[in-house]
Amino acid sequence: AQTVTQSQPEMSVQEAETVTLSCTYDTSESDYYLFWYKQPPSRQMILVIRQEAYKQQNATENRFSVNFQKAAKSFSLKISDSQLGDAAMYFCAYRSAIRVGNEKLTFGTGTRLTIIP
């Protein structure tokens, strides 16, 4: 079974600064997808960014980028120019690329990000 570990329960960053959230995972599979989801106080889960394991290039979405290290099974999220609206719980998630019965997401325990004005 796959596991996802987020070792930072809480993080804080000054507004406009950069912060990196860590995520490691354990799997024996070679093909999979990785995601970062954001859950603000409204509790609506919002996709931040996704990474396909077969792609070597790190995914980027505006101020959000990842550092995907497949051999190390590491998938960190970097938020640049932090904004007050970035304050939320951030969950790292894993999904197997093998169809039929493996479509579910495995979530990490989350990192609560606080933005300091």
Next chain:
Amino acid sequence: GAVVSQHPSWVICKSGTSVKIECRSLDFQATTMFWYRQFPKQSLMLMATSNEGSKATYEQGVEKDKFLINHASLTLSTLTVTSAHPEDSSFYICSVDRGIAYEQYFGPGTRLTVT
């Protein structure tokens, strides 16, 4: 992305009664939906996978007779909490699966309080 709604957004019920939560995929026909449970300050815990036209697949430790799931159409899945007890109070979230190469799209959640 896919737009997912849940109804109700919050509900209070008395112990021993049953509560039904609806999850609708508004712009996509979903053969698979997922139901999660989230306790305060914790991660999402998958309860079951809901497949249109077939029985749901429950995760280990989830009582299938207590949490009844019905996926009667490609746009609607329902979760019924039967004989609810205070320990069933939680935040329930559904998601829609667009396929293996895509992310899941989540509903806004339903807060259930059992008194």
